[in-house]
Amino acid sequence: MKDQIKENLAELEAFLLDIEILDQLESRLNVFNLFETLDIHRTEIRHSNVIAWLMKPLENHGLGDIFLRKFLQHTYLGNKMQLDKFNFSMLELATIEYSDFQVYREWHNIDILAISDDNKIVIVLENKVGSKESEHQLKKYLTKVEQEFPDYKKLFMFLTPDGDIPSDTENWIVVTYNQILDVLLKAMDLKKSALDTRVIDFLNQYIETVRRYVMREHDLEKLCREIYYKHQKALDLIFEYKPDVFLEVSEYAAELVASNNDIIMDICTKTYVRFIPKPVDEILPLEGNWTKTKRILLWEIQNRDNRVIIKLIIGPGPSQIRNNLFNIAQNHEDIFKGRLRNITDSYTQIYKTELLSKNFHEKMDIEQIKETLSKRIEKFFLEDYIKITDIIVDEFSYTY
Secondary structure: OHHHHHHHHHHHHHHHHOHHHHHHHHHHHOOOOHHHHOOOOOOHHHHHHHHHHHHOOOOOOOOOOHHHHHHHHHHHHHOHHHHHHOOOOHHHHHHOOOOOOEEEEEEOOEEEEEEEOOOOEEEEEEEOOOOOOOOOHHHHHHHHHHHHOOOOEEEEEEEEOOOOOOOOOOOEEEEEHHHHHHHHHHHHHHOOOOOOHHHHHHHHHHHHHHHHHHOOOHHHHHHHHHHHHHOHHHHHHHHHOOOOHHHHHHHHHHHHHHOOOOEEEEEEOOOEEEEEEHHHHHHOOOOOOOOOOOOOEEEEEEEEOOEEEEEEEEOOOOHHHHHHHHHHHHOOOOOOOOOOOOOOOOOEEEEEEEEEOOOHHHHOOHHHHHHHHHHHHHHHHHHHHHHHHHHHHHHOOOOO
């Protein structure tokens, strides 16, 4: 055992002393990036916003129509046969006036829609970053655009990081983020003397964001693999003991709840913390088929799906007890928030509120998470919890 500890320490020391290779990685990551700071680097809607902004000829980016013009021309060159079929030509795309193009976001749920009434052209761009095409989604968009613009030439583009194939290959053209960056870099080079330095900084940060988080830049991946292969044992050891934020959240939530003298703790795990007020536990028969404790009614702090919510749940048990509890909730709709409208045969939620929102672990560090959780649980106990406890104690009745 001692020999293993010594070996592990030696591996960690060698890893920490390999300053040169770690400095290479840090130099790539330790650069200010607006998209990372705002935590929007992986958000599909933000990428669509930037692309739509670049496509607008009269926007304040200073690129004019260069991005849109080059984007369509490059798309034509890569899909010549398909676009010829739709009566597009390189000559047309090179000579038409682009200034009247209007670009819209979320027009009938379409990510980006660009329209030129003068040229009678409609461009549809569906953007997928980290998500998949929904069933019949492209067909619905195609039908809607054809209905609204019957006499216009139409170009349907399916944009993904890796060139995923759309369900409708006859009408939709594959576009990749690599093409977006190629066009953007060319447009910036053509307009470099006229661009505001703030725009250049913004665009460079966006390019870096796409390369790192959307396209998984090859050089960065190569460097990370090199570090891992060289220090595999040390990194595996670090991963083995890395903090588990979700476990910490559950343990901390259990501590906060258990500190209340009016509480009886039930079964707790990484994904849920269960408890019941003592006054309620004293009046409810232990005839449930839910947990080993035989309780029918339990509060449950659920820590899953990257969010934390608290629910009051009626579990399986005698129907008379379950119906009595459900009727109490129905009679106090203003207090029993988020309840189900009908009772089920097994588990029925009669209260729900959110403690930590979706993907909280990406927006806050562990200390901020604990502080937020503490404040919200305290507020819950001072308000809804007391009211609900009093109502159940006052109104519950059960006759054997």
